[in-house]
Amino acid sequence: MKWMIYGANGYTGELIAREARRRGLSPVLAGRNAARIAALAAELELEARSFALDDSTALLRGLDGIGLVLHCAGPFSATSRPMIEACIAQHCHYLDITGEISVFEYAQAQHESARLAGSVVCPGVGFDVIPTDCIAAALKEALPDATHLALGFDSRSGFSPGTAKTSVEGMAQGGKLRRDGRIVSVPLAYSVRRIDFGDGEKLAMTIPWGDVSTAWYTTGIPNIEVYLPGSPSMIANARRANYLRWLLRSTRVQNFIKRRIEAKVKGPDESVRARQPTFVWGEARNAAGVVRTARIKTANGYSLTVTGSLAVVEHLLREQPAGGAYTPARLLGPQLVTRLPESSAMRIE
Structure with a gap:
């Protein structure tokens, strides 16, 4: 072929x-x-x-x-x-x-x-979305009657130009999660909790990651959130950005930021990628409160x-x-x- x-x-x-x-x-x-x-x-x-x-x-x-x-x-x-x-x-x-x-x-x-x-x-x-999708599928097998699924990853990888541009678009659209089988819009950093992704417990916030869509088709679990670790200042900045989403939705502003990305963002080189593994985590819970947790360490996202x-x-x-x-x-x-x-x-x- x-x-x-x-x-x-x-x-x-x-x-x-x-x-x-x-x-x-x-x-x-x-x-x-x-x-x-x-x-x-x-x-x-x-x-x-x-x-x-x-x-x-x-x-x-x-x-x-x-x-x-x-x-x-x-x-x-x-x-x-x-x-x-x-x-x-x-x-x-x-x-x-x-x-x-x-x-x-x-x-x-x-x-x-x-x-x-x-x-x-x-x-x-x-990386979007093999590791988290596989964890979602494994947790569904481990807890078939799960009603809630949380996924997340701890990655120190830098951005490529394409990923950076996509992130700008995502900030303008706000947060997303799945609730009772439907994707709903929520503020950025809507939920914050402490999570051990596999490298120690860290503060983390919800992000509009692809698994909000894909994990539903993989598992049928109706409530899905995705988390990323962030410092208190990073989470505060994400929440402040909720008040600027009207500006980020402007085509002129989007194009200006994307041009800056093209000029300045190059993506991590091979030596950087080799030093930066990723820790991936998932948690499934059923109506009775039974919880199953999954973790895996993978190569750098790129x-x-x-x-x-x-x-x-x-x-x-x-x-x-x-x-x-x-x-x-x-x-x-x-x-x-x-x-x-x-x-x-x-x-x-």
Whole structure:
């Protein structure tokens, strides 16, 4: 099967392209920037294609002969929908590395179309959301009648340009959690509690992470929150930002901040990634008050995105699952994260 990395000239896309080549894989490298894509493809001795996503004819032509796309061009809120639609039209599998709730919800809404086309649609095959999705699935197995699920991670990783831009969009939209099966909007840092993610107890706050969407499709647990550790000052600043969301929603302000990100944010280098593991945690609770807790230590988020996304790519190159919308744990099972480099065993208490 011929497959493609779209957005291969971005920070994470290039990391994935280089690791894929190191493994002997031969993806087609694609993106909007013809010169940068051509240069990287020439260096790695791979095929290059250049096309934009806002031209449906060019997009369909760009996917000619492609059986699988690993989409790495964010912000995915703007780029995922045309690529998902094109992949389904071309009977092509779609993967991406998003963590955005709106993308997961849109992908799940395409389940029937994807099923009929024989296309696997599985966003979130990177750090967003493989580790937390696998923990959610494992906790569901450990406590089948769970009614509440909390997930979280302690990561010291810096931001790539794409992640930083997505975070700006997320702040403008405020907090999100799932309550009684429905995603609801709440203020930033809506809930604060102390959590031991695996590296000691820390103060943590709720964030609008992708599992608010995906963990529901993986487990059916109706109440879901996601936490990130933060200092008292960080939490206070997040709560102050609630009063500025009207300003952050301005297109002019968003574009100004994103231009600054493009100029200044580069993403962590290999030595930094190697020094910064991630601790992932989850807690399930049932109506009787029984609690199960899960923890796992993984590689740095960007390193896990490289190995995790390629694990899913290689699975689809070998196997032929039925078409439809998936989460990572539903596609490959809750042990996917434990099979990735630098992952510890998952502990459930």
